[in-house]
Amino acid sequence: MAERFQTPLYVYSADQMIERLGLFQQALANRRHLVCYAVKANSALAILKVLAEHGAGFDIVSGGELARLQAAAPEAVGRVVFSGAGKTIDEIDQALEAGILAFNVESEAELGLLASRAARRKRKARFSLRVNPDVFAETHPYISTGLREHKFGIDIRQARRIYVEAARSRWLAAHGVSVHIGSQIRSAEPFGAAVARVAKLVRELEKDGIRLKTVDAGGGLGINYHLGEGESFDAQSVVGEYARAVENALTGLDVTLLLEPGRFLVAQAGVLLARVLYVKRNGKKTFVVTDAAMNDLIRPALYEAFHQIVPVAPRPGRAAPVDIVGPVCETGDFFARDRKFQPVEPGDLVAILDAGAYGMAQSSNYNTRPRPAEVLVRGAELKLIRRRETIADLFAPEIL
Ligand SMILES: *Cc1c(COP(=O)(O)O)cnc(C)c1O
Numbered sequence: 001m002a003e004r005f006q007t008p009l010y011v012y013s014a015d016q017m018i019e020r021l022g023l024f025q026q027a028l029a030n031r032r033h034l035v036c037y038a039v040k041a042n043s044a045l046a047i048l049k050v051l052a053e054h055g056a057g058f059d060i061v062s063g064g065e066l067a068r069l070q071a072a073a074p075e076a077v078g079r080v081v082f083s084g085a086g087k088t089i090d091e092i093d094q095a096l097e098a099g100i101l102a103f104n105v106e107s108e109a110e111l112g113l114l115a116s117r118a119a120r121r122k123r124k125a126r127f128s129l130r131v132n133p134d135v136f137a138e139t140h141p142y143i144s145t146g147l148r149e150h151k152f153g154i155d156i157r158q159a160r161r162i163y164v165e166a167a168r169s170r171w172l173a174a175h176g177v178s179v180h181i182g183s184q185i186r187s188a189e190p191f192g193a194a195v196a197r198v199a200k201l202v203r204e205l206e207k208d209g210i211r212l213k214t215v216d217a218g219g220g221l222g223i224n225y226h227l228g229e230g231e232s233f234d235a236q237s238v239v240g241e242y243a244r245a246v247e248n249a250l251t252g253l254d255v256t257l258l259l260e261p262g263r264f265l266v267a268q269a270g271v272l273l274a275r276v277l278y279v280k281r282n283g284k285k286t287f288v289v290t291d292a293a294m295n296d297l298i299r300p301a302l303y304e305a306f307h308q309i310v311p312v313a314p315r316p317g318r319a320a321p322v323d324i325v326g327p328v329c330e331t332g333d334f335f336a337r338d339r340k341f342q343p344v345e346p347g348d349l350v351a352i353l354d355a356g357a358y359g360m361a362q363s364s365n366y367n368t369r370p371r372p373a374e375v376l377v378r379g380a381e382l383k384l385i386r387r388r389e390t391i392a393d394l395f396a397p398e399i400l
Helices: 014-027 044-054 063-070 074-079 089-100 108-120 154-168 188-207 234-251 263-269 299-305 393-397
Strands: 009-013 033-038 057-060 079-081 102-104 126-130 172-178 214-216 256-259 271-280 284-289 307-310 320-327 334-341 350-353 373-378 380-386
Touching: 009 263, 014 044, 014 102, 014 126, 014 234, 014 263, 014 373, 033 284, 044 057, 044 063, 044 074, 044 373, 057 063, 057 074, 063 074, 063 089, 063 307, 079 089, 089 108, 102 108, 102 172, 108 126, 108 334, 126 154, 154 172, 154 188, 172 188, 172 256, 188 234, 234 256, 234 263, 234 350, 263 271, 263 307, 263 393, 299 334, 307 334, 320 350
Parallel strands: 009 373, 033 057, 033 256, 057 079, 079 102, 102 126, 126 172, 172 214, 214 256, 284 320
Antiparallel strands: 009 271, 271 284, 271 350, 307 350, 320 334, 373 380
């Protein structure tokens, strides 16, 4: 693949994504449910299409992501929920026109705007309030979202009043309630705690005569980026434990469960393939400089995230500590620091693992670097799903 498509190159396994989606669907077989893949984790059109074919719904956060679904899987638009704290009028209109399943509304002001846009079209808008359950989830502070101090959602203590007020609007239909407490959460317990608080709200609303159809438990289930050699990741039992925690919190409630996994479906299905350009020594330190950089995969620079890296064809010799870095002019442009690594030489290929989520999706053209190509592997079939950008692509919107 590296020879055919050059490097840096993202390579994904469609089979693993489908398998992961299936784990959620099987674990929830005893309840009406819809697994809404969080498009922002990896929004490649071909990936959306594959997941839609296997029954996924989708969680989107922009009109751009909705347009992606309309292009890749128009039949799945009725399975879309729209999250995000800053939806614009145009985005709301676009989603109303498309007929999405529901808006996950994050403020009273947004709910008011939604009602007025729905009134203009004389068509009811289905909404869920995204409530903030005030549950702390142990993760990186940039991706923790479930506390009152965060910008996301509506204080759960205000939610009941808002639903009751919204029931008076002709143009709003209370469809459900949603939460999303953060990302890369490795334990099932905070998910159960958040959904338990939501379940209590659903019961209170029943007393007010408001019957919600869905509970959306959000996304955020984490993976193990630190897997040691010979260790394996038991995705099935992780999903099983998670599903049980969420299910238990919903006992006795006749609601459809929505989940919004992003990372868990696609992270481990992807690698970023890079070629070693130089091996250089500065004093005591050894740097392996690759042709991939922080513009291709920013997670290490942004969250100090750890990615395993392996040589594609290991050479004999003793592993020694190196920094694996890219060519971008930033000290933050690294993939690994002081990592024990087998000897490599210029021209060798290395694979940066678990790069399927928040990799290409967060890539940029910093340093005027064209973004990588992407390949999707399905069974024995290899498919280029995004060609490598050219410099002409980068200049195209500019005006001289
Ligand atoms: C980011 C996000 C997700 C997906 O999070 P993952 O950690 O990738 O599972 C789901 N729902 C909402 C509202 C999000 O913002």
